[in-house]
Amino acid sequence: MDETMNSAVLANLPPGTEAKVVSVVGNNAITRRLMEMGVVPGVAIKVIKTAPFGDPMEIRVRGYSLAVRRSEADSVTVTF
16 A cells, blocks of 8 residues: 555544544644654544534544644644
């Protein structure tokens, strides 16, 4: 399977999409915290739902739900 077949930024995925994290870009407190919570390259991730105006969004990673702002999700690149 070609890992670069469909890549996108997590913030742009619609609810119900399952993907695999490729990278978390940035070196600030938010990106470090995302990685501490399990959003690391290679992990499976699923977009559960988004709030009415699209922010925040609920994702499932490593068996638990996590709410992230769209601005935070912009730093996560995924393939699906």
